[in-house]
Amino acid sequence: MKLVVRVKLLPTPEQTVALEATLRACNDAASRLSIRAFESGRTSRAALQALAYADLKARGLSAQPALHVLRKVADAYTAPRANLKAGNLGRRGSKRYGRATGKAVVFRPDAAQPFDDRCLSWQLDERTVSIWTTSGRMKGLAFTGQGEQLAMLTAYRKGESDLLCRDGRWYLVATCEIPEGARNTDPDGFVGVDLGIVNIATTSTGIRHSGRRLNRRRKADRRLRAKLERKGTKSARRRAKRHAGKEARRARDINHKISKRIVAEAQRTDRGIALEDLTGIRERVRLRKPQRVTLHSWSFRQLGTFIAYKAQRAGVPVVYVDPAYTSRECSRCHHVDRRNRPSQAVFVCQACGFVEHADLNSSHNIAARGWWTWVRGAESQVPALTLTA
Incomplete structure (x- = not known):
């Protein structure tokens, strides 16, 4: 499996100048090539190499850096092309589709090379x-x-x-x-993990990782950003820049700790892990404007990815299950009813009267679906991951 390790460089002032010039030159060349590729409609690696390899060499790039610029531009168009084909960026002729296809990809001067x-x-x-x-x-x-x-x-x-x-x-x-651990091919059941906002993660073993403190900090960060944007002074912009990324780093640290505990628990009890397949949830869910901010700042995908790669490294099997109605289905009698959720935290089955914390009930359903997914031989294939260790 693949992981990425980030190390900090300690350049001298002279080295900093050379590094800045290198990144600027590579990204400027990539932006110019991207515009040419967009206008000509030729975005594959082979087409770009025939189109602009000589020009990149003439701009002062050596052979290998020029090839990396070509590949970077080609890769920048691969994901949008796949999303357009899958319909994730709206229907042809819609405003959203037009925004996605109406302009070329442009690279920041300090983008990674x-x-x-x-x-x-x-x-x-x-x-x-x-x-x-x-x-x-x-x-x-x-x-x-x-x-x-x-x-x-x-x-x-x-x-x-x-x-x-x-x-x-x-x-x-x-x-x-990184070499993977010895794979557990005969798990003794599955730990179901329900990902949420009020509770970041709830496992079928009864452990809840509360998100209240993190959500309060996020709300305070949003208020601070809004205040600094309204102020608009030079010192306010400087302070906003210092705080940029602080919320993301805090959430990443919490997600690393939670995922480590979940994987350790599954490994200790000789079980696999069952997660909901939440692909495209932000596009599917329709919420009021105040709720959208909370949803879009929810790092559920990052937590799910951390669990997946840590499990893969430890040899713990991971399966993804259909998330439909896991919050409305009774984990005892499997009766599905909208009225089973009288509130965010409470689950009361209208058929058998079973009462449980709503997130814990959902995690039991996820665990059961994970086991049946495994029995049917539909084990998920976790893709090669590129995450910061």
Whole structure:
């Protein structure tokens, strides 16, 4: 399985200037090529190489960086093309479809740029890297990271690394091929995981991970952002920039901790994990405007992905089940009724009278569906993951 490890670069002022010029040159070339590709309708890698490889070389890019620019542009059009084909961006002729197809992809000046082993080499013992720049090969570029990250780099690094700049700080994101644990092919049942907003995750074993504290912090962050945007002064913009990403980092840290506990519990009890397939939930669900903010700031996908890759690494099987009516179905008699949910937290079956916490009842249904999915031989195939360790 694939994981990514992010290490922080420690460039000197002269090295910083060279790195900035390199990212600017690569992303400017990518944006120009993207516009040409959009206007000509030729967005495949082969078509782009025939269209602009010589031009990229003439702009000062070496062979390998030029090929990476070509691939970056081609990949930028792959996902939108697939979403258009699947109908995820509206019907042909709709405003949403027009917005998605009406302009070329443009890259930020500091967008990440991939490097392979031909233009980036690691000296792990010295904690330095040698990297191609537009002003020549740069050697002795220092980096730092946590001990666990550096050990993972030493043992498992393989493939490309991405150079990126965030808020004036420089990073390299390296791909690592991590061996999976011995796979459990005969699980003793499944731990059902119900993902939510009030409770971030509820397991069928009765453990609830509350999201009230996180939601209060998110609400406070949104109020602060709105206040700083209204103020609009230079100091307000500076403060807003300092807080940018703070909420995402906090949520990521919480999701890592929750996913680690869920996987450890499943591994300890020799069980698999059953998750709801929530693909496209933001497009399917219709909510009032105040509720939309909460839904769209809900990092359920990240938590589900963290659980999946940690489980894959530990050899714990993961299955995805249909989420339809898991919150309305009685886990005892399986009667489905809208009235079974008199409130957000309470489940009362109208048929058999079973009373349970609503999220716990849903997790039992997910666990049962996970077992039947496994029995039918429809085990989910978790894709190769590229996540920050």
